[in-house]
Amino acid sequence: MSKPVRAAVMGTGSWGTAFGMVLADAGCDVTLWARRPELAEAVNSTRTNPDYLPGVELPGNLRATADAAEALRDADFTVLAIPSQTLRANLAEWTPLLAPDTVLVSLMKGVELGSTMRMSEVIEDVAKVGADRVAVVTGPNLAREIAARMPALAVVACTDEQVAQRLQAACHTPYFRPYTNTDVVGCELAGAVKNVIGLAVGIADGMGLGDNAKGSLITRGLAETTRLGLAMGADPLTFSGLAGLGDLVATCSSPLSRNHTFGTNLGKGMTLEETIAVTRQTAEGVKSCESVLDLARRHGVDMPITETVVSIVHEGKSPVAALKELMARSAKPERR
Numbered sequence: 001m002s003k004p005v006r007a008a009v010m011g012t013g014s015w016g017t018a019f020g021m022v023l024a025d026a027g028c029d030v031t032l033w034a035r036r037p038e039l040a041e042a043v044n045s046t047r048t049n050p051d052y053l054p055g056v057e058l059p060g061n062l063r064a065t066a067d068a069a070e071a072l073r074d075a076d077f078t079v080l081a082i083p084s085q086t087l088r089a090n091l092a093e094w095t096p097l098l099a100p101d102t103v104l105v106s107l108m109k110g111v112e113l114g115s116t117m118r119m120s121e122v123i124e125d126v127a128k129v130g131a132d133r134v135a136v137v138t139g140p141n142l143a144r145e146i147a148a149r150m151p152a153l154a155v156v157a158c159t160d161e162q163v164a165q166r167l168q169a170a171c172h173t174p175y176f177r178p179y180t181n182t183d184v185v186g187c188e189l190a191g192a193v194k195n196v197i198g199l200a201v202g203i204a205d206g207m208g209l210g211d212n213a214k215g216s217l218i219t220r221g222l223a224e225t226t227r228l229g230l231a232m233g234a235d236p237l238t239f240s241g242l243a244g245l246g247d248l249v250a251t252c253s254s255p256l257s258r259n260h261t262f263g264t265n266l267g268k269g270m271t272l273e274e275t276i277a278v279t280r281q282t283a284e285g286v287k288s289c290e291s292v293l294d295l296a297r298r299h300g301v302d303m304p305i306t307e308t309v310v311s312i313v314h315e316g317k318s319p320v321a322a323l324k325e326l327m328a329r330s331a332k333p334e335r336r
């Protein structure tokens with residue numbers, strides 16, 4: 001009998017834990033790394049993650065540790081599930097501990113501030129590995145639903161299709177059905193920008209603007225994401241797939257989305273400080289809206305919804321004034 005695939009999941013938050021559960025259900029031997037030893041202890045002793053997924057029973061072939069070296073040892077897949085802006089510093093510490101041929105898998109949906117690098121680029125840069133050793137998991141994957149083993153489809157992307165297929169096999173369960181894709185640029189961009197559009201839709205929902213506004217924001221949000229993707233060499237079809245439209249629809253419809261909820265609170269009139277205070281988990285779009293706008297400017301791409309989100313979240317513009325400006329933009333053809 002061949003030995004089980006070993007996976008290290010670095011990050012015991014909501015998605016790290018839920019995806020660890022998927023890997024374990026698919027037959028992998030999984031070790032979660034938790035920043036706090038008391039959380040690792042709680043996972044091992046209660047077989048739940050009381051802080052991030054209370055009430056969800058975790059499988060027996062998943063355990064947790066606060067010792068990164070122990071988690072990373074002999075891992076076939078090293079899954080990175082921490083906030084995007086913390087990846088560079090954490091991975092620099094972990095790089096000397098990585099198993100020699102491990103495939104690094106990003107679950108993160110963000111763009112690094114300053115460098116405007118996608119997460120796979122940060123991984124290649126810090127761990128000094130080629131693109132064929134880096135994969136991305138993305139799509140409509142709200143962690144709470146997956147932890148309840150509700151059905152979901154996903155995309156595993158890698159420039160090397162065989163590596164994508166290995167990861168696909170390692171995380172395929174009766175409730176989690178991953179497809180492969182070799183368009184890493186498109187898949188990552190789609191995931192990061194959908195968080196920004198999720199904020200915009202949340203703001204509109206909080207303001208009570210209705211479902212026509214929601215449909216319009218999702219569609220034009222996808223249009224500006226695709227424009228940026230095209231400028232960066234992505235396959236435009238990726239954006240109408242699970243990583244693009246699929247994730248946008250799930251995020252923009254669900255109260256489980258942290259980005260959507262963050263936007264809703266702003267749209268209802270909470271201040272940024274109040275909204276941050278009530279947000280207990282990572283809402284990546286709050287930081288990544290700035291790096292996405294930066295990317296758009298570097299590529300000469302117009303992204304009016306992203307620009308509006310930045311003006312509300314970081315420049316104190318009122319949602320009412322921002323809406324007026326968006327609606328007053330010059331009339332233009334739908335396709336340019």
Ligand SMILES: NC(=O)C1=CN([C@@H]2O[C@H](COP(=O)(O)OP(=O)(O)OC[C@H]3O[C@@H](n4cnc5c(N)ncnc54)[C@H](O)[C@@H]3O)[C@@H](O)[C@H]2O)C=CC1
Nearest residue numbers: 012013014015016081082086107108109141142143281282
């Ligand atoms: N939760 C979800 O439904 C999904 C989340 N994602 C993405 O997965 C990534 C991780 O998100 P979640 O697990 O949901 O976030 P979370 O907020 O639930 O958990 C974040 C984890 O990172 C740890 N962490 C925070 N700051 C850290 C630091 N400076 N150094 C090391 N560890 C740190 C926390 O202790 C926690 O374990 C994000 O990029 C998110 O966009 C993607 C798909 C679904």
Ligand SMILES: O=C(CO)COP(=O)(O)O
Nearest residue numbers: 139140141142257258259
């Ligand atoms: O990416 C997600 C679903 O696919 C999770 O969205 P939030 O980070 O907004 O909760």
